[in-house]
Amino acid sequence: MTEAEAAEELERLAREIARHNRLYHDQDAPEITDAEYDALVRRNAELERQFPRLVREDSPSKQVGASPSGALAKVRHAVPMLSLDNAFSDEDVADFLGRVRRFLNLPQDEGIALTAEPKIDGLSCSLRYEKGRLVLAATRGDGTTGEDVTANARTIAEIPQSLPPGAPDVFEVRGEVYMSKAAFAALNARQEETGGKIFANPRNAAAGSLRQKDPAVTAARPLCFLAHGWGEVSGLPGGTQAEVVDVIRGWGFPVSDDFRRFADMASLLAHYRGIEAKRADLPFDIDGVVYKVDRLDWQRRLGAIGKAPRWALAHKFPAERAQTTLTAIDIQVGRTGKLTPVARLEPVTVGGVVVTNATLHNKDEIERLGARVGDRVVLQRAGDVIPQIVEVLTRDEDRPPFVFPDHCPQCGSEAVAEEGEVDIRCTGGLICPAQRFERLRHFVSRGALDIEGLGEKTIAEFTALDWLKEPADIFRLHRHRDELIGREGWQAKSVDALLTAIEAKRQPDAARLLFGLGIRHVGIVTARDLMKCFGTLPRLREAAVAAHAGDADALAELTSVSGIGPAVVAALGDFFHEPHNIEAWDDLLAEVQPPEYVVETRQSPVTGKTLVFTGSLETLSRDEAKAQAEALGAKVAGSVSAKTDLVIAGPGAGSKLKKAAELGVEVIDEAAWNALVAAAG
Numbered sequence: 123m124t125e126a127e128a129a130e131e132l133e134r135l136a137r138e139i140a141r142h143n144r145l146y147h148d149q150d151a152p153e154i155t156d157a158e159y160d161a162l163v164r165r166n167a168e169l170e171r172q173f174p175r176l177v178r179e180d181s182p183s184k185q186v187g188a189s190p191s192g193a194l195a196k197v198r199h200a201v202p203m204l205s206l207d208n209a210f211s212d213e214d215v216a217d218f219l220g221r222v223r224r225f226l227n228l229p230q231d232e233g234i235a236l237t238a239e240p241k242i243d244g245l246s247c248s249l250r251y252e253k254g255r256l257v258l259a260a261t262r263g264d265g266t267t268g269e270d271v272t273a274n275a276r277t278i279a280e281i282p283q284s285l286p287p288g289a290p291d292v293f294e295v296r297g298e299v300y301m302s303k304a305a306f307a308a309l310n311a312r313q314e315e316t317g318g319k320i321f322a323n324p325r326n327a328a329a330g331s332l333r334q335k336d337p338a339v340t341a342a343r344p345l346c347f348l349a350h351g352w353g354e355v356s357g358l359p360g361g362t363q364a365e366v367v368d369v370i371r372g373w374g375f376p377v378s379d380d381f382r383r384f385a386d387m388a389s390l391l392a393h394y395r396g397i398e399a400k401r402a403d404l405p406f407d408i409d410g411v412v413y414k415v416d417r418l419d420w421q422r423r424l425g426a427i428g429k430a431p432r433w434a435l436a437h438k439f440p441a442e443r444a445q446t447t448l449t450a451i452d453i454q455v456g457r458t459g460k461l462t463p464v465a466r467l468e469p470v471t472v473g474g475v476v477v478t479n480a481t482l483h484n485k486d487e488i489e490r491l492g493a494r495v496g497d498r499v500v501l502q503r504a505g506d507v508i509p510q511i512v513e514v515l516t517r518d519e520d521r522p523p524f525v526f527p528d529h530c531p532q533c534g535s536e537a538v539a540e541e542g543e544v545d546i547r548c549t550g551g552l553i554c555p556a557q558r559f560e561r562l563r564h565f566v567s568r569g570a571l572d573i574e575g576l577g578e579k580t581i582a583e584f585t586a587l588d589w590l591k592e593p594a595d596i597f598r599l600h601r602h603r604d605e606l607i608g609r610e611g612w613q614a615k616s617v618d619a620l621l622t623a624i625e626a627k628r629q630p631d632a633a634r635l636l637f638g639l640g641i642r643h644v645g646i647v648t649a650r651d652l653m654k655c656f657g658t659l660p661r662l663r664e665a666a667v668a669a670h671a672g673d674a675d676a677l678a679e680l681t682s683v684s685g686i687g688p689a690v691v692a693a694l695g696d697f698f699h700e701p702h703n704i705e706a707w708d709d710l711l712a713e714v715q716p717p718e719y720v721v722e723t724r725q726s727p728v729t730g731k732t733l734v735f736t737g738s739l740e741t742l743s744r745d746e747a748k749a750q751a752e753a754l755g756a757k758v759a760g761s762v763s764a765k766t767d768l769v770i771a772g773p774g775a776g777s778k779l780k781k782a783a784e785l786g787v788e789v790i791d792e793a794a795w796n797a798l799v800a801a802a803g
Contacts, residue, residue: 176645244300294353570638670695729755737775
């Protein structure tokens, strides 16, 4: 898979997962099962691991839940309520332990104890106690801001109204509000008798019950609570996960009977399989087992990346496969002109979800599978794209092969594969309506400028009216205000709301703007890295143009940015070499004024400096050292140059240390680095 293909798929996944998040968390009306959702998230994570420069600002890996609906008062969490990374195999669990060991720089013979407990399928809730009294209950929401459900939580019998004497002054107990299977069945029976809403599953019923405006409705619903952790605390009554959970249990909070601590992986996985075996007999729904590093000092060192802690993992139960018939193969044209084949299927139910189509990725994937219209195929819903065709059962039957088009189905332009690539792309560029639409939609997407109200339907309408051709046209839509008022679906209030949202983006974040332009190989992470280095878009353009012209210094400056290689440099040079792109760029920057890109970091002696780590580090891993440096405002480079300010050298440092001596660059050892980090707080 090429970077361009990956970028398109990541964009689709971000949009699809965000939609399912809203349905699940905000509307309590999911359209897919947990297994299908997990596989979408897993595919997104796999692509981000393969193409780290393509990680989007709106990546599902950075999102937790969904924004509060507004029906209840909003509450900002003192400590974010993070989500969990998922594992789907024993190998994934082993990889997790390996990552923990490497990050902490632990010797191979040092054990890593983990706790394990069932992952209950409920609604996350944080209970805040001050001076021993329950003062606030909040849903997870988007992880940063949730909804105030205090009055409703007080009606749940299993939630203590107070903590015993001696408890910390501030302690947030976190867990899941859920409904048992039996209670769910009884509730739906009553709802059907009275003509009320029928809930799809116990999780939806619990969420809908807890988020009622009237606490009396919640009180009439049989809700339960299971504690599994904590948020903000003024003190911890233990040094390990197991010790603190045991104290929480002693305070009267229900904790899973299957909560255990394990010192070896074999026992851990045996416990997982034991829980899986009795899953159907449990009184509540679960979808996996959660593992957490037991030592709290290690948890603090590991910290979090994106939306998930590095010290915890959800080991999900396997999903299902199903067979169906491939009825057609359609071709969709993406933002970069890529022609993507989509399989149309006879509807098939997989784990309660009706599946009607699946991606086939590209021409090579069709040939690898031997997929033809009329074939019987096997779908898989976990471990990769969902749904994905993993096998063709009728390859031996006589059917004509699928002929991949050599012209764009949207504009008729020739469709070709560039040298060294498998993707076939339309050569029509902006004359292709599909590419124009997709590029504009990408520009206003959540990860780019995030203009509220300018969605797919609106962009399609405005492009059809010939009001939108380039990104800059968005900021000239105010000229069409009078024409727009009175069109179907538009009134003065909605028109002005859209124009206000557009005006609010006149000073956009430079990295988001750069990402929104859709330059090949420039994902949101790459865009941020470039802006950290160059500060302003004109400076970046100047360097890209100079590098394209053969300026060695400009090329060195670009490639000194972590993660920027020849492909990105070439893509930037090609972009600024095309007259149409230059025209669109200048036109856009005449409409918007992005401020200089500033990265918020702690001030330290190395803020703004370029660091190089070389040799072996003995007390921390290279990843942890890099994370420390970036938190202190420094940039970590892979090689020593005249722009290097400081080298941290451990045992075995070789050519980089020699180069630093030749250039007169300051060199310190690991102990001095640790002292610097400690002094910076």
